[in-house]
Amino acid sequence: MKIAxxxxxxxxxxxxxxxxxxIVVLDADLSKSTQSQIFAKRFPDRFFEMGIQEQNxxxxxxxxxxxGRKPFICSFSTFVTGRFDTIRMxxxxxxxxxxxxxxxxxxxxxxxxxxxxxxxxxxxxRTLPNMHIIQPADDREARAAVRYLAANPNPSFxxxxxxxxxxxxxxxxxxxxxxxxxxxxGKDAVLFxxxxxxxxxxxxxxxxxxxxxxxxxxxxxxxxxxxxxxxxRAAKETGRVVTVEDHNIIGGLGAAVAEVLSEAxxxxxxxxxxxxxxxxxxxxxxxxxxxxxxxxxxxxxxxxFLIA
Amino acid sequence: MPHSPKDPRTLQLxxxxxRADIIRMLHEAGSGHPGGSLSAIDLLTVLFYNHLERxxxxxxxxxxxxxxxxxxxxxxxxxxxxxxxxxIEPAExxxxxxxxxxxxxxxxxxxxxxxxxxxxxxxxxxxxxxxMAMAAKIEHTDIRVYALLxxxxxxxxxxxxxxLSAPKFGxxxxxxxxxxxxxxxxxxxxxxxxxxPVVDKVQSFNWEVQRIDGHDIAAIDKAxxxxxxxxxxxxxxxxxxxxxxxVSFMEHPNEWHGKTPNAEETARALAExxxxxxxxxxxxS
Ligand SMILES: Cc1ncc(C[n+]2csc(CCOP(=O)(O)OP(=O)(O)O)c2C)c(N)n1
Numbered sequence: 083m084k085i086a087x088x089x090x091x092x093x094x095x096x097x098x099x100x101x102x103x104x105i106v107v108l109d110a111d112l113s114k115s116t117q118s119q120i121f122a123k124r125f126p127d128r129f130f131e132m133g134i135q136e137q138n139x140x141x142x143x144x145x146x147x148x149x150g151r152k153p154f155i156c157s158f159s160t161f162v163t164g165r166f167d168t169i170r171m172x173x174x175x176x177x178x179x180x181x182x183x184x185x186x187x188x189x190x191x192x193x194x195x196x197x198x199x200x201x202x203x204x205x206x207x208r209t210l211p212n213m214h215i216i217q218p219a220d221d222r223e224a225r226a227a228v229r230y231l232a233a234n235p236n237p238s239f240x241x242x243x244x245x246x247x248x249x250x251x252x253x254x255x256x257x258x259x260x261x262x263x264x265x266x267x268g269k270d271a272v273l274f275x276x277x278x279x280x281x282x283x284x285x286x287x288x289x290x291x292x293x294x295x296x297x298x299x300x301x302x303x304x305x306x307x308x309x310x311x312x313x314x315r316a317a318k319e320t321g322r323v324v325t326v327e328d329h330n331i332i333g334g335l336g337a338a339v340a341e342v343l344s345e346a347x348x349x350x351x352x353x354x355x356x357x358x359x360x361x362x363x364x365x366x367x368x369x370x371x372x373x374x375x376x377x378x379x380x381x382x383x384x385x386x387f388l389i390a
Numbered sequence: 391m392p393h394s395p396k397d398p399r400t401l402q403l404x405x406x407x408x409r410a411d412i413i414r415m416l417h418e419a420g421s422g423h424p425g426g427s428l429s430a431i432d433l434l435t436v437l438f439y440n441h442l443e444r445x446x447x448x449x450x451x452x453x454x455x456x457x458x459x460x461x462x463x464x465x466x467x468x469x470x471x472x473x474x475x476x477x478i479e480p481a482e483x484x485x486x487x488x489x490x491x492x493x494x495x496x497x498x499x500x501x502x503x504x505x506x507x508x509x510x511x512x513x514x515x516x517x518x519x520x521x522m523a524m525a526a527k528i529e530h531t532d533i534r535v536y537a538l539l540x541x542x543x544x545x546x547x548x549x550x551x552x553x554l555s556a557p558k559f560g561x562x563x564x565x566x567x568x569x570x571x572x573x574x575x576x577x578x579x580x581x582x583x584x585x586x587p588v589v590d591k592v593q594s595f596n597w598e599v600q601r602i603d604g605h606d607i608a609a610i611d612k613a614x615x616x617x618x619x620x621x622x623x624x625x626x627x628x629x630x631x632x633x634x635x636x637v638s639f640m641e642h643p644n645e646w647h648g649k650t651p652n653a654e655e656t657a658r659a660l661a662e663x664x665x666x667x668x669x670x671x672x673x674x675s
Contacts, residue, residue: 109576111542111545111574111575111576111582111583112575112576113576114575114576115575119576131576131577131581131582131583132583133542133545133574133582133583134512134513134542134543134545134546134574134583135545135546135547135583137547138547160511161511164511192421193419193420193421193422193487193495194421194487194495194496194510195487195494195495195496195498195510196494196496196498196510197462197495197496197508197509197510197511198495198496198510198511362489362490362494362498363487363488363489363491363493363494363495364487364488364489364490365489368489369489372489
């Protein structure tokens, strides 16, 4: 099945609302896009339409959290994480149990172009000491992440897609917060990936394996806290590390992995992602090709890295 | 060459022709924002022709009047004007939102400097316009600066910071035009987050406020002429408009905010606009 992780979120939070009365949802005039509208219709008393006021929404959510509620605040990721100092003080530093639900991450949003694309959101949120960051790869993982966030109070950031993403897990999947999720074992190199690019990374890996490159694929759904222990072990076992993300290579998953390895197990790395550029308008497919995040682009970059 | 203002009837015809351009380019793009482009096109037509006095020659002139599209998603209206004024080729309109095009989904001034600033994250354009007006004051130029805001956008806190500070600096060279089309995405503005009574609010912040029918070309022209006056206060025009104006089935507070017409809807929309064009042309002749 192919569904957007924002839809998985919208359905799951609305389902949770039936049993958990502490959950409140806030949105800033994007409830149709973020899919918070499902919760809004079912629980109008616990949904708050804040208008186009992301900053006020963040602060008000912090206040509600400090009163014991569990706010989920929804907008395009760039608009909400862009109000950085408000998140930094009112949510993170105040240890307010607010979940920031940022949808429309990455160049995968397509035609709207850079102003609506979050390409720096992980970088921003990662610098906040107590912030948890989860980026699910598919429907099952997104639902599990929402359940986890509702049950575990902490300042958190959930990064979701506009576009539909392929399933990479089956019903046996168990989400383990903070743990690397090994999708394919292999010993020649490890490919760490997260969110909307996980399926393409798997497809690229299949081609590489067919050519004799025994690559490992590991989904990093929890970007903070990062599973440093696994990352170091995998780097030592394979000797080559690749990261793949729909985000600027500065400050995102690639940077997080590099920070860990440079101190514990320096390893030659290839960071695949948006290479310190602004995004632009174009179809999602054209943009994935242009930024080499499609299967062919990932395959070629990994292959060049392995034979170099 | 001295500037000769266009009469309201000519401007109405031009605006209707650009309504057709907006529909055509959005259909071709397959995504984008018809509602807020159609509500703004009458305002922007009068502004660009008679008050920015915009031409292909002065579009980047140092002493040009400036215009910031703070509600960046309405940019098809601006691109249509650029094509009409010869700033870009009309054929380029069909590249809207395609990979490599200068006509980005939201204004990007690095690729297309004529848009003046990059916008699309709502709430930021007024501060930029304010700064341009402050710079124009330092340099003692006659440059006027205009910004078009959406009524949903008007909910953003940064707008209110600028509303508070522009009068302090006596920015009578600054004009806000509020495209008060009563709609945003999640519903009518009055329900999502009411901004009324907007005239009282802005007046109390010490702005010179006018309220007009934003589809009455002569009224727009008169209100914009009033913004040439320099009496120490910044200017604010509340323009009552209709989202989707000119295409009957798009005239709705949020239905056609970010949805583009399919082939059949495009044909129907263009047929309706064609009637408007003929009416406007017959009044002229
Ligand atoms: C900071 C920010 N938040 C949210 C959005 C998403 N968004 C795009 S248009 C829009 C509604 C705008 O309503 P309004 O300003 O009234 O514009 P109009 O109705 O004239 O199109 C929203 C919420 C955005 N572009 N920027």
